[in-house]
Amino acid sequence: MDIYKEEVMDHSEHPRNQGSFDNVLIKDGQVGQILEGRDSNVSCGDMVQFQLRVEDGKIVEVKWKGVGCAIATASASKLSEYLKGQALEDVREMSEEEMVEKGIGFSVNPGREKCLMLPVKVVRKILES
């Protein structure tokens, strides 16, 4: 099956950067800033939360958590790897398509588009707030 390629399965079974900064105390103006956001897919209940730790306009660390299918999990995992080290401004200027292309790097059939896009929507939400 095309959709469940080795890379997708690897990321869904061993998701990278999972967790949260909830127990780490960082306040505005100190070491850095934590931006966070979450969203869910109403048709299935999948939920994803992203936290970006930002220092001097650069994303230095990413943590995410959530419940989701293999596609949403792999998508969040890959995106979290990509975002680490990016300038906040550069990511803010990216279109959703660009974020999928550069940050996720795999595609799905239209029926699974929402699963793939959930992490992207969450990151867009964080950057727009």
Place this chain on the structure above:
Amino acid sequence: MFEPEEIRKDFPILQRKIGGKEIVYLDSGATSQKPKQVIEAISKYYETNNANVHRGAHTLGDESTQLLEEARETIAKWIGGKSEEVIFVRNTTEAINLVAYGWGLDNLKKDDVILTTEMEHHSNIVPWQEVARRTGAKVEMVKVTSEGLLDQDNYKDKLKLKPKLVAMVQVSNALGTINPIVEMTKQAHKIGALVLVDGAQAVPHMKVDVQKIGCDWYAFSGHKMLGPMGIGVLWGKKEILNKMSPFLTGGGMISEVYVDHSTWTELPEKFEAGTPNVAGAVGLVSAIEYLDRLGIENVREHDKWLTVYGLQLIAGVEGVEILGPRDAELRSGSISFTYTGVHAHDVATVLDSQGVMVRSGYHCTMPLHNKLGVVASVRVSFNVYTTKNDIDRLVEALLEVKKIFGK
């Protein structure tokens, strides 16, 4: 009984092959496929009778009007009502909204109770939440047991709150549970509540008689019972419909229009503003004729047989957990399940790669899934064209899930 393999020949879409394989369509609960008789009836209407109804003194207009009114009579007879009690709408959702806005807004006030259930489709929850928001009424829900039945003790308790309305589903779209609505309606009437029944998943599979049920409104869609999309029915008791306000207003539902006010026509047109879906009504009649030819009792037997066979085979697949009651007498039309360690969407995608089409997700029943502690589930649902082979192909395809996910 009838031979589903023979029936399949009437459904052009089931002759289609995807990826060289015959389609296994197990998503009839979302919408059924249509037999060629229905498709042809719709074409024939547009080819020979099409004109707008209730206006224009010409032959085609008269024919269209007659077809629409004959459809109303056929449907009324089919569900045991009178023809002026049959209101054409687009679908079950619109029928429920008609009651919510046409009755609820006028008759509910602050702290009144609307009683619905945890098993409802969102279409029988959200309109009531909206009415509650506008009137100050409260929405209460009857609990669902872990077995997937409505908790009858809890229902009795909730009736003590003296609800003005009980809005409940006859057959659950997510669990397949058949609710004891005749008895539940009786109990609701005893405390003076009106009763609305969502019959969307019941009409395709069993004999429905609104007089026997005793409810005040009954809502269903044509497209789940072999008819076309875009046509549905709200049946209601004449004396109640007469007292209700129109839901949509405009042409076709007025008696006189003055600069500052208008007066409404009689039933059923009072609730049918704008040009109606005549082709849809004609298609729905053809679907009823099709089901009548098979015999609705045979349809129910076929459905029960598939449920027994399906429950047995699907439950036997490693990792599968069935939702809802295990007794086929208590269920109809569908089987929902989860697959341990693999998300329902991923299961559905693997099944689709094998030509097996199912529904995955919440099935528009988020409160129910939350209650059962299930994130999302896979639903296979049947209709008259569903065969033993479809179930066998499903089970074969489920084995692919293990191959891909190793679980």
